[in-house]
Amino acid sequence: MITIEKKLSTSSVYSFHNQIPYEDMVFFDIETTGFSPNNTILYLIGCAYYRDNSWNLIQWFADDNTSEKQILHSFFAFILDYKVLIHFNGEGFDIPYIQKKCAKIGLDYTFDNITSYDIYKKLLPYKKLFKLENFKQKTIEQFLRIPRNDTFSGGELIQVYANFLGMKKLEQLKNRNHEVSPVKNLEARIQYNNNGTTSASDSSVFLQQLLLHNEEDVQGMLPLTQILAYRDLFTDCYLNINASIEKDQLVIHFTLLSALPQGVSYGTDSLYFSAYGDQAILKIELYQNELKFFYDNYKDYYYLPKEDTAIHKSVAFYVDKNFRTRAKAANCYSKKTGRFVPQYEELYTPHFKIDYNDKFSYVEVTDEFLQDSEKICSYVSHILRQLLKL
Template sequence: MFKKNIVLTNLSHTFLTGFPLEVKSADQVLFFDIETTGLGWKRSVVYLIGAVHYKNSRWTLTQWFAETEEEEKEILMDFYLLADRKSYFIHYNGTSFDVPYLKQKYNFYQLSHPFTDKKQLDLYQKFIPLKKLFKLENMRQKDLESLLSYPRKDTFSGKELIQKYKEYHKNPTPELLELMLLHNYDDLMGMIGLRPLFSFFQLLNGSWTIRKASIISTETYEGTEEPELLITLDLLVPLPFPFSFSKADYYLTGKDRQARIKSPVKDGTLKLYFPNYQDYYYLPLEDTAIHKSIGCYVDKEHRIKATPELCYQKFECTEEFLEDPKKLLRYVRGVLGVLEM
């Protein structure tokens, strides 16, 4: 077994503050990633495990590499000695692959696994809502890294590395070993590098204040002028890069510490969206949503189940509305709820 430790001098002891974690100290946290020769645990081996952990006031990356397939059990045992002392695991798509794969391996060797009663943050699952926001075709870790211009040096996929591992068996050169270690290193550091993406969730959880709301005039493609409601939000945390997103006639943009929402004002009215759309019916003839406690009395032919886009009631866009913080807050939350879907 080959073991490598790297002190990560580019990570400060406070970098975890960007992650949504409920931990008292950094030494409770463990980032980890594995490399295997296949997806099925019965016909493949885990040949490389990498972990980033905090110890002795510094962040360290440890990698366990199985020089041969027979060393698989040995690297599992060494990883356990570290992981079992941690209480919070962070991984990318580990819920679907890494964790169940490792559990099966530990069970196969009749060893205890380190995942019992541990909290976990799966970055893949956490960032799923950002797929639509950034118009991503895939949700690979590399796709998210590209948004942040992460300087990945590794050029291989995990699948391509399987062949490199087979080549290493025939001819164990330092160059092949470094290729595999580099891929695992970039996966771990890239995972940590995704931290700035959490700042986008402040739009969804309400970590902002309304700076201004006003009616503006926007020119359409036909050359006519149409009124729109422009609401400017002040964000608590700066965004790592500008973005824009549109859905159902609404337009959301963001840059640095500010976000803007544009809403169409049709015939002097706006749409107030309600949360929990499952509790509402939509009435097509009236173009409005009503709660099921009332809608149950409406003829079934004149009602349908509400969707996020159809769960609204119209109201007049008056000066009183524009100057009422509570009404504006409720309106913005409703629009962001629609944009989130």
């Protein structure tokens, strides 16, 4: 086993609103020769951690195919000092792979004493917001403009690792016999050399490619955490909120708690949201017409067909029986004309509908509503959640 340690230079990491100190978190990623822990090799684990005011990297690499136990011993001993294990889709692959691998080779390590924080799962409910072709780590890094030098996929590195083991064995034989033995597919191995000048017998070429891929996966997670700022859009907490009527729209300007690393826009013809940095705007089309307020207990009301409205029994007593009927749920209403915006859950009352069976209702936009920052905050969050469902 080889252990590699180095300092990392990285852009800012998401603050986690100071709920998780950097000193308590460790980022990790693994490299294997396949998906099944029963018949594949765990050959590399990399971790990023914060110490002495800087981010650092440690990697444990299997320079032969018998180092899995050493790697796992080193990894689990290392993470004992941390409280939160951060990863990208680690709950989908890395963690269950390690758990099954430990069981297979007779190690009793578990993740019971450390909290798992899966960036992928935290972001998944908001994936529509980003309009990405897929939700892989490299794709999100490209969205955030995080640079990479590594060009290999995890699958492609399986062959690189095989080449490393083969080349290392060749070098050992060469040193032992003072001669070079024939190697099959030598040209295929040479092609992994980035600059085209390194000797084909140099296993360090393959080693550097393996380490670089894992390093950039781990290091890339640090600035990638900034994408968690998009989750803060749905917290009900905004600053400097200002709501006004502009032509036929309710327009809400507000400041975000966390600045977004990249601008984003999302919406429909009637609901539209855009944000850049820490500034955001939400536009909702107004419904400016007559709506109905439906009374809860229709059994206590009469419906007046001529007036197309419902009145309480205590008042209907004075109305001629020929001009009233017992109210039903669908006609037990009074009408109101004004300016309204939709609400897709019952946030505020009174609320209004076009028809009784409508799936959503409207709230009236009054001066009082526009000046109530608490209501506007919860309404913004409500509309943003609704946009994710579209």
